Amino acid sequence: MSDLSPSPAALPSLTDFASFYLYGLTNQPYQQSTDVEKFGQLYNLTVGEHGGVALSSSFHPYQLVNQAGVTVWYAAYAQLYSQPNRAELFAAMADEQARFVVAPPASFSEFHVWPDTRLTSTDNPVFSHYIPFVLPFLVRKGPAALRWDAELAAAEGAAGTTADCFAPYLEAVQAAIRFVQPAPAFVLGFDEFDEQHPERLIDNFMSMRDTLL
Template identity: 75%
Template sequence: MSAPALNPAAAPSLADFASFYLYGLTDNPYQQSTAIEQFGQLYDLVIGAHGGVSLGSSFHPYQLVSPAGVTVWYAAYAQLYAQPDRAALFGAMADEQARFLVAPPASFSAFHVWPDARLTSAENPVFSHYIPFVLPFLVRKGPAPLRWDAELAAADGDADRLRPYLDAVNQAIRFVQPAPAFVLGFGEFDEQQPAQLIERFMDCRAMLIS
């Protein structure tokens, strides 16, 4: 699932960014929003003091990669790279932890089932009722810990201590993923091993069918 190369002149490469995501379950995975303020609040709550990009949509996992192997994270990077003032935009991410919102191309509305089809209803009917969704973030790499990681570390494995934070995250997604959607966790997408994302949903399958 490789993406086409871009000329890196005057801009950082995609390797200077990390492809993070919230993941959860919903009744409608593909939903869009242009609510800049709410996306900013969600970014602060989950990512924290890092520049980066929110994508103005939630997705089913099988919408994250095009047939050509381009991911939604790469598409977000390419949209910023295409701007005439890209050097200033990327510089603001690094120097000022600036955050931006981009609308992903409409082509990502299409489903493209991966060779690993375990999230289809044919393979696992439970995922026709509890439908997987992903909220992507493209984050400029930096030394500061992610807010999500810091909150998990502070809770030190205590679910009760972590609960207020998770409740806040679930509340913060309501503008783009209204109830009954709920967040299961947070991860980093590895386009060389996309099945890792599927495993995160499979890990909760037993809970859903019990």
């Protein structure tokens, strides 16, 4: 007699996730927090109704890829995949928009300067005073807009300048990072990391360079 029981659902691959990050400037980029509730609030405020993972640390951009060439986003995925209950964890992210917080491996505490050296103090001394930081999120792909994108679209469609209309939301995000990036850190934006074009992350900081001089 053939077995008619349903086969287990295939586990999602890394391509079923998107690598997003909040970015800004600070005086100390590499900072950690164990406040899971605050990370959840920050995730809700920036990502919204999508399952995924927040990493319990902020990083300098040159800490996002370790010596083996592994990104912090891949490391977060691998940590979930290594759990005995990984099927339940991934299902919860897809079906219930569950969010998790993971601590990055210690290898990501080390700096590994990319071939694109524009964020080094040698190339641009201003970035030794206004130091770039990144807060990464691994997000299960879905049709709904991210909270950041929805807020920006609403600001662009509102009466008044986009900057003025977006300011209250940006201030809320700024306040929400204080548990892991205290003042004088400030947020510049939110974007998706493209592993094939990592220089685009650096472009985000370079676009602000002249205003910092």
